[in-house]
Amino acid sequence: MEAEKQPLRLRRIGIDTHQEPVAYLRQDCHVCKSEGFSVHSRIKIATENRSIIATIQFITNQLLTNQEIGLSEAAWQLLKADEGEQVHCSHAKPAESFACVKSKLAGKSFEESSVFEVMHDICLGHYPDIQLATYLAACSGTHLSPPEVLAITKAMVNSGQRIDWNIPQVLDKHCVGGVPGNRTSPLVVAIVAAAGLTMPKTSSRAITSPAGTVDTMEVMTPVNLSLEQIRQVVEQENGCLVWGGSVSLCPADDILLRVQRALNLDSEGQMVASVLAKKIAAGSSHVLIDIPIGPTAKIKNQSAAFRLQRLLVATGEALGIEVTAMTSDGNQPIGFGIGPALEAKDVLAVLRCDPDAPIELAQRALIIAGKLLEIGSKADEGEGYRLAQKILNSGAAEKKFMAICEAQGGFTEPPVANNVYEVTASHNGIITYIDNRFIARLAHFVGAPVVKTAGLEMQVKLGDQVVSGQPLFTLHAEAKGELNYALEFLQQHPDAIRIEETWL
Amino acid sequence: MEAEKQPLRLRRIGIDTHQEPVAYLRQDCHVCKSEGFSVHSRIKIATENRSIIATIQFITNQLLTNQEIGLSEAAWQLLKADEGEQVHCSHAKPAESFACVKSKLAGKSFEESSVFEVMHDICLGHYPDIQLATYLAACSGTHLSPPEVLAITKAMVNSGQRIDWNIPQVLDKHCVGGVPGNRTSPLVVAIVAAAGLTMPKTSSRAITSPAGTVDTMEVMTPVNLSLEQIRQVVEQENGCLVWGGSVSLCPADDILLRVQRALNLDSEGQMVASVLAKKIAAGSSHVLIDIPIGPTAKIKNQSAAFRLQRLLVATGEALGIEVTAMTSDGNQPIGFGIGPALEAKDVLAVLRCDPDAPIELAQRALIIAGKLLEIGSKADEGEGYRLAQKILNSGAAEKKFMAICEAQGGFTEPPVANNVYEVTASHNGIITYIDNRFIARLAHFVGAPVVKTAGLEMQVKLGDQVVSGQPLFTLHAEAKGELNYALEFLQQHPDAIRIEETWL
Structure with a gap:
């Protein structure tokens, strides 16, 4: 031309x-x-x-x-x-594969070969944002069948590098999310690696939550490691806590996640594909998946959880990875802190066996670590929790966590925000409802996860009896504008934390 | 703050x-x-x-x-x-109404009130492009129920101005498209207005086609008129051919159309809402809708056409507008020219009763104008076609067309492209298939509708017998690069125009 x-x-x-x-x-x-x-x-x-x-x-x-x-x-x-x-x-030649996305919206199913082309084009940057949004909409809700989810998972794995650890058992865990503050991964990796099992944890950044594991780890240690660096860390310490995106494990997924985050759009099938593709690409052989259930969590009820469990296990089986899916209580935030630095603070408190550490966060991490210790044959069935607790209480988990941070490039204490604001109870009563989505949005409004120190610290739990003026939570922000905006949002949603007057 | x-x-x-x-x-x-x-x-x-x-x-x-x-x-x-x-x-406060779009994707129906909020937010520019794409995906295919289509239509009408002509009968027509070159509107308006009926035609620009009525009219006369200017033109000439967007008739629809055009994404329900909302906002009382049917037209078969007809008529009835829907042959392009200036040339040839004018285009315009003359009681049932033909042949339609152009700001002869390239038959045979979508994309590649002179001129019809080397069509382009790109595309699709060897 x-x-x-x-x-x-x-x-x-x-x-x-x-x-x-x-x-x-x-x-x-x-x-x-x-x-x-x-x-x-x-x-x-x-x-x-x-x-x-x-x-x-x-x-x-x-x-x-x-x-x-x-x-x-x-x-x-x-x-x-x-x-x-x-x-x-x-x-630029138009991406011919977009025709498959349009066919899917028109009611046809994705073919394995067409999904491969879609992912290939996405990786090459051939889909502008509006086409990525259209693809995500086509995959949203429960629009994908199990064979389609399998095809998308394969195509995503195929889109990037795949790590081979050359050992028979590589453990991993994942939480489908929707519950703010549920930062168990750093604790689980520390305990499991301290027990001598291999757990190289690669995570994503937050999609719709105020912080992902990577956002939290990033305030304490470098997370953007090369594949070679990750290998060294894992060889030395049995575990790592790094960003999956920097090693190009599932580039198609990373591109999609950014638009998905902006749209705040969930999809059961896309979630299963995204989770399992990342795990397979990361070379995991056994994955434990935690599904919190609650009216304001990502999964609302037992039947949705059951469908998701089946889809995860079946897709994993078809791809040669052993998936164990468990459910947990998703009715309220876990721990105190919500936001990268505040969650890091909770993680450290648990590792350091601080008497003020959030008990539910510790318990949840011990359940997950316990199951992984059983899967890895370090504990008999039913004995994992006790072994995990022993490892945590002995200080071995803290030591392992610090060693992992050092291996990744050094440890830093989490920073603290410039501005805090205490939100208090307007009347006496019992806390009967806490809206997870509201708490997450509030944390977004003060800047999390982009602003590392931003977020909030919960001071009450469901069932707590409070008196008028008693602190419910504290907002943390770097900028006054963000704090004001969050307060405005708070005023518009007085029912997000419900305090019912006592009937006694 | x-x-x-x-x-x-x-x-x-x-x-x-x-x-x-x-x-x-x-x-x-x-x-x-x-x-x-x-x-x-x-x-x-x-x-x-x-x-x-x-x-x-x-x-x-x-x-x-x-x-x-x-x-x-x-x-x-x-x-x-x-x-x-x-x-x-x-x-900026996030658009709360986007939650309705997400619910729709998750399988819930649109409520009338939520659709009003969505359209309101879209008009205010509160939806970024990726959210507009998500909305369009949620409405695509046959995902909308008749009550949802009705709600969207109402919300779109409500989103902008609405013209009241203060006369009992205001005629209008629309073609659902998919057939390149089907430029009947200028002819129909000229004939119907010449008969003394009121037909103020407001149109959109091309969505997925190489030219819309507005793109074509724009090469001959100004189309961006204010509401006051439109009223003057219609008062004086009974008809007009203007852009609906400049009078803010359905601003929500105009915003959506631009993303829809980029995505090339169709939706039955969104199409019905878009068409009827524009007609209602434009103050029409009687609308004739032409639905071309063909394997490569927008509507593929009789059953889809029938569903669309019913949806159009029922939605119109619920909103107090009388809709008549007819079907037509959508198997191949109409007329010779495809692209704004080339279609304008065809329109003028028909109006001027040029012996070389495209016969099918004239016939199709006469059928539509004839039906409108019957609806407007200027002709008895079955007599409309003949009256329309009389008006065209007498020169009254040409005179009316020129008067409308003068009233809109003056008439200009369509310009001609710098570069032309003749595509010829590779072998002897009969033309058995012409892919409308291919012809439309080819016209896009040479620059239509943005480049006014760009497009192509068909030199064959289905059933024509051709010999090797005989011209099939001529490409028109302003830039060599566009021409080369179209030729490359042509080489990749040798079957888009099928020539079957004669069996005699």
């Missing part, structure tokens, strides 16, 4: 569009004239040895000359080129 | 993001610090008397100072403020 003979000069324009690769062009540049781009067009930008596809936006002033092409930060990082480097531009 | 006391200075940054209002900020500006925005946040930007909501993107260099906020072109046009004006910024 003629246009390919006339290169443009690259400019890093300095705009962070979050994820979508965007290319900025003047409409009067020769490439636009000869290739005829319009604002929604997708453009292929090629250097000598790399190429990316980006969405076009037009520059309507002198920000760029008509000899230049600007790249957003996401596009810049994908192309890995230099300022001023010459690139060749052409129309 | 503290942040509200410290205004930022507005900068029109000069980036055309198509539709989504985007605000550009430095992460180190005091508003970001005190309000704690992150890249996915939505921001409320307020002047003294107006406010808009935009998606935040961060500027990572010196493009802006930390005392400034940049606006994309879409945001700039919405806020209607001046360069350097001071604005107050705060967190």
Whole structure:
């Protein structure tokens, strides 16, 4: 093509569009004239040895000359080129695989081969954000059948690297979430690794919650490790607590998660595929999955939990990974802290056997660690909990946790927020209801998980008797604006924590 | 809030993001610090008397100072403020109505009240593009029930202005599309208005087709008229052919159509709501809807057409508008030209009774105009076609068309493209199949509808006998790059126009 003979000069324009690769062009540049781009067009930008596809936006002033092409930060990082480097531009072929997404919305099923193409195109950055949103909508709710979930899981595993640990048993755990503060993973890894079992834990960042394991670990230790670094940590300490995204385990899933997070859109099938694909890619052989149930948790009732359990176990079986799924109480937040640094504080309190440590968090971690000790044959059936407790109380878990942090690059105490605000009970009574989603949104409003110190500290539990003026929870924020916004939201939802007057 | 006391200075940054209002900020500006925005946040930007909501993107260099906020072109046009004006910024409250969209995806039905809130939020620009895509996915295929379609139609009508013509009978027509070149509206309006009936035609731009009525009319006369201007044209000439979007008839629909166009995503229910809401808002009392049926048209078979007919008529009835739905042959493109200027050329040839005018286009327009003449009691049942033909052949339709163009701001002859390329038959045979979608995509590749002169001219019809080397169609393009890309696409789809060897 003629246009390919006339290169443009690259400019890093300095705009962070979050994820979508965007290319900025003047409409009067020769490439636009000869290739005829319009604002929604997708453009292929090629250097000598790399190429990316980006969405076009037009520059309507002198920000760029008509000899230049600007790249957003996401596009810049994908192309890995230099300022001023010459690139060749052409129309990007439309992703043919999007037709499968449209067929799915029209009621047809995903075929295994079409799902592979969809994931392949997503990994290459060929789906703009609106197409990713459409894919997620097509997969949302219970729209995916078990064979479709299996196909998506396979395609996701296939989309990136896969770790082989060369040992027969690699343990892992996952919580489907929806319960703020449920930060058991650092505790479980510390206990299980201290017992001599291998548990290399790779996690995602928070999707809809105020903090994921990675967000929490990040306030204490580096989590963006290379595969080689992860191997060294695990070889030395039996366990790790790192970000899965930095080793490109499931790149398709990482791209989808960012849009899913912005939409706050859940899907049973997409969740199963996402969880199991990450575990399989991470080389796990045995996975324990915790499903909290509660009216405001992700899973609302026993029947939904049962369906999810079956889908997880069956999909795992078909892919050669042993999945054990357990349910737990998801009626209220776990622990005190909600938000990365505040949850880290709880984790450390439990590890240090602090008398003020949150008991439910410790108990929940001991149940999960206990089951894993049984799966790993370190304890007889029914004896795992007691062994886990012994390891925690002996200080061996704390020691192991610190050793893992050191191996990952060093340990730091969690930081504390600049602004706190205590929210108190408006009248006497018993706490009869705590809305998990409300607590999570409140934590978002004060800045979690992006602002590490932001979040809230719960001071009451369901069933607690409170008097007017008694603290219910404390908000933590770096910025006054965020704090004010959270308080405004709080005023609009007076029923999110219900205090019923005592009938005695 | 503290942040509200410290205004930022507005900068029109000069980036055309198509539709989504985007605000550009430095992460180190005091508003970001005190309000704690992150890249996915939505921001409320307020002047003294107006406010808009935009998606935040961060500027990572010196493009802006930390005392400034940049606006994309879409945001700039919405806020209607001046360069350097001071604005107050705060967190935008999340659109609560998006929860209804998520519920719909999870299998619940839309309630009338929730749909009103969704449309209200969409009109205010509170849905970023990924949420609009999710809404469209939730409404796609046959996912909407008749009561939901009715609720969406009402909500769309309610979202903008509604014209009252103060006369008992206002005629209108619509074609559900999918057949390239089917440009009957200018002909129908000219004939019906010449007969003394009132037909104020407001149209949309092309969604998935290479040209809509507005795209075609725009090459001959101004189409962006104010409501007052439209009234004057219609009062004087009984008819008009204008863009509905410029009078804010269904702003929610216009916003949705732009994302729908980018996704190329169809929905039966959304289509019915979109069509009828526009007609009701435009003040029509009687609407004739043409449903072309064909394997590569929008409606594939009689049963789908029948379902659509029933949904259109029932929804219209519930809203007090008389809908007549007819079906037609959608097996191949109509007329010769496909693309704005090329279709305009066909329209003019028919109006001028040119012996080389496309016969099928004329016949189809006469059928539709004839039915409208019957609905408007200008002809007895079964006599409409003949009367329409008389009006066309007498030159009265041409005269009326020119008068309408003059009243809208003047008539211009359609322009012609710089580059043409003739595609010929590879062997002898009979044309047995023409893929409408392929023809439409080919027209897109050469630039239609954005490039007005771009498109293609068909030189064969189904059933035509051709010899090797005989022209099948001619591609028209302004840019060589577009032409080359279309030719590449053509080579990849050799079966889009099928020539079967004669068996005689």
